[in-house]
Amino acid sequence: MESCYHLLAIIVRSPGAQQVPAPGIPGRSKDAWGGQEGLLLESFLQEMKRYLGFTEVDARHLRELGPRMEKYFPELAERFYAQIRQHPHAFRVIAGGEAEIARLKQTLQQWARGLFSGVYDERYAGDRSQIGYRHVRVGLEQKYVISAMGIVRSYFSNCLLLEFPASDERLRYAHSLGKMLDLDLNLMCESYMHATVQNLRALNEQLERANRELAEASRIKDEFLAHTSHELRTPLNSILGFSKLILDGLCKSREEEQELLRDVFSSAQHLLGIVNDILDITRIEANQMILHLEDVNPRQVLDSTLPLVAVQAASKGLELHDLSARRPLPSVRADEVRLRQVLLNLLSNAVKFTSRGSVTVRAGVTGTDGVAPSRRAFLRFEVEDTGIGIPLEKREEVFHNFVQVDNSQTRRYGGSGLGLAISRRLVEMMGGAIGLDSGSQGRGTLVWFTIPVVPEAQQESSAAARRPRATATDRR
């Protein structure tokens, strides 16, 4: 065991050491023990031979013994498994019942034949450690291999008693055979050590990964909190400041008071928007956002959303185009409220970040979700502006929580910085995708998203289903 620890130290310290093959990987020693590990195994074999005092004389003794022992192998196999199978653990490990035991008896004889081969080189060591791996793989604990070797050992002692009545001759062979069995046991158990090291390494990597993820999650949460408190404090301060001015009677006229009240109102609205965004993203991240998917008429969603940004666009002198206005659009499978939320978010972003030019909406059917071709049809919405645009390297980032192209923009343009993150999650929950491109004129931004179209048959049936229900409502 001490030597196993020594080997463990070599493996752990060796910087260039390759991973040993996964326990139980079938294949012979040469492939499995190539490179650095092959060298480790070779030095382990030499070390064990020295430790056990295994010499060429022992190898010669075993070569001599081989022909005389051959006849005992079938009985060895019988006795071995007769004893092993008493143990409930054996049933767990030997899954294939009688047929497998019959096969195992053959492999045990094969193994025993190897003991007397007389050649104990690196290849031999590799084969033995592979046998160990097979046991690791089937879940045989190391202690059972060690004990089972005792069965072999005592059986062979009896064989030697029968073969060599003269005690000095018997002792000579028994001594060499004993060393050989120890060598084999060490080589088999060595696989357990390798497997343990491998498992520990994998566990370590897993832990390190989990640690990194935790640290990142904690950093994101800290950032989230810092942003949240800042974003909430800004409009709150305005509300408190302006209302205090009014309460203290510091307004010189009713008009001034009205103006401050309007500021209080818009700050409160802004605050509500941020709180809603924070609640949404928190719910989404806690997997508590439940969508109600139904057949939705996208025309109605567009028509009810565009007026919400029309006033703001007009006040900035921006043109607002709906290029899908005259096209028939198929029903989509979506949560109507959330679809409107996504569209409104993209439209208000476009208006917010555009100071001159236009904002254009398009919608059309496509055979891809925007990322990969699909057998389903999707409705692709596009919102294009002629605004400041988003650099290529920032296009993925803006879909993360609290990210605007640069943080100074949060100050300048307001908003929680959560809109695109929420939109992405909502679109994905509805089965679509979302992305960013440059505007078609090479300036501005084009944000697109896709929503699955209701399959044609479904559309017909849902249209049919809608009709009688409308009649029933009319009658009431």
Ligand code: HEM
């Ligand atoms: C000195 C002890 C043992 C020796 C020398 C030995 C030998 C072997 C050999 C040579 C193989 C074939 C490996 C291969 O094809 O690569 C094998 C496989 C196997 N042995 Fe053992 N064995 C021992 C102990 C045990 C014990 C105690 C059990 C069960 C309780 C066991 C269960 C198995 C099983 C289930 C397999 C098949 C593994 C597979 O399908 O991958 N062995 N054993």
